[in-house]
Amino acid sequence: MAEDRTLAARLPGPLGELARRGHGGAALILVRERGGLKLYIPKRLLPSSSLVTLIGEKAAAVLIDICGNSHIDVPSRGCLNDTLKAAVLRTDGSTREISQATGATERYVRMVRNGGAPQPWHRPRRAKPKDERQIDLENWLATKPKP
Incomplete structure (x- = not known):
């Protein structure tokens, strides 16, 4: 059984x-x-x-x-196939107990139990250095005489 x-x-x-x-x-x-x-x-x-x-x-x-x-x-x-996901799903206990029994991380155990995928982590984009040779468009339009 x-x-x-x-x-x-x-x-x-x-x-x-x-x-x-x-x-x-x-x-x-x-x-x-x-x-x-x-x-x-x-x-x-x-x-x-x-x-x-x-x-x-x-x-x-x-x-x-x-x-x-x-x-x-x-x-x-x-x-x-005896995958880690199947082992996590058929093991009873708390997140920590399942993690220790199966060798999975606690984060993976929570992810499998919740049925979702982890949110991908993206490195924030770095601001490009400002090129001092370029004119700021807003300042240029503000200083331009209006006809």
Whole structure:
């Protein structure tokens, strides 16, 4: 069951929910066999369905319960890589505890938990040195006699 929990943290959407409900093996089969493709989930469970032959009747019934009568995008195998982001998402605790457990910085842990990206830091532009040979336009217009 703990294996299904870590798998559920790595798999997005309906396949993650399928793993949370105890059918992690079926979710892995879908990723391995149909990864990167769109898959139609029928409205009713039909024994002759290709979904039933692929993952089994019980897992297909759970998947139909989750998202029946719709298309899902099956994630590719890249989502199964044990990345730092997945480790941060599946670890419980405070920001500091997660940072120490995963080796990520506290800033990265906060960023992943908030679901956003850090604001890029730009170095402020330096003012260009004033060229003394140039005339200041405002002063020139103010001193120019008006006809």
